[in-house]
Amino acid sequence: MVVAVKMVRIGRRRGRADSQVASSPLEFALAPALDDGRWQVPDRFNFTRDVVEVLGKDPKRRAMTFLGRDGVIEPRMFAQFAEGGARWAALLRERGVRPEDRVIVQVSMTPDWLEIMLGCLKIGAVAVPCSPELPAEALEVRATIASASLIVAARASEAEIGRTAISAEVHYLDEGRRRRASDAPTDEPTEDTTAQDVAFVLSTSGTASAVSRGGKAMRITAKSPGTM
Numbered sequence: 001m002v003v004a005v006k007m008v009r010i011g012r013r014r015g016r017a018d019s020q021v022a023s024s025p026l027e028f029a030l031a032p033a034l035d036d037g038r039w040q041v042p043d044r045f046n047f048t049r050d051v052v053e054v055l056g057k058d059p060k061r062r063a064m065t066f067l068g069r070d071g072v073i074e075p076r077m078f079a080q081f082a083e084g085g086a087r088w089a090a091l092l093r094e095r096g097v098r099p100e101d102r103v104i105v106q107v108s109m110t111p112d113w114l115e116i117m118l119g120c121l122k123i124g125a126v127a128v129p130c131s132p133e134l135p136a137e138a139l140e141v142r143a144t145i146a147s148a149s150l151i152v153a154a155r156a157s158e159a160e161i162g163r164t165a166i167s168a169e170v171h172y173l174d175e176g177r178r179r180r181a182s183d184a185p186t187d188e189p190t191e192d193t194t195a196q197d198v199a200f201v202l203s204t205s206g207t208a209s210a211v212s213r214g215g216k217a218m219r220i221t222a223k224s225p226g227t228m
Helices: 025-033 047-055 078-094 111-123 136-146 155-162 173-182 207-212
Strands: 062-067 073-077 102-106 126-129 148-153 169-172 198-203 219-223
Touching (some): 062 111, 078 111, 102 111, 136 148, 155 169
Parallel strands (some): 102 126, 102 148, 126 198, 148 169
């Protein structure tokens, strides 16, 4: 797997070439990881805390513009993602999710998906992204390989989930959305993850068929620091 890393140049003070200052919140967040233009992985790193929440201190800083299937254009700020990630972190902890636990995220790539992923990272849980259209057999294989302790899914996946023998608890997205709408913003603590902790478990499209034929499934993990 090839990973492309975009280098960020830290701004320099005029007249002092040997001193470096961060000229934006993003550079400030990345500054500890940069040394002489080379990427240095910090001992401790949590993407939700060290990047998203830092950028979220500016309430007007836009993170994305989401175009929904209904044609509605929705701008989202880093502050909103930081708040949503904290609320999901609280909800996941209440569901018994602990650091290093695997959480299947069977949600389409929407702002909700991003907030769930940020919530997982914030508490040190390992996210296992899966398509909402995943058939029961493939979902069961992924849950077994990952030893998932919780599934967060869109309601559209309910029928296929019901056809599996997965013992993990299921939390549906609409339940979480109603809960988050009624909650006040939370100052949820962050797990101080190490740079070597697993952040994601990703499966190739042929994982289910390989396992069903007795073959070896490929497991791909991405470690912190990550990118959103």
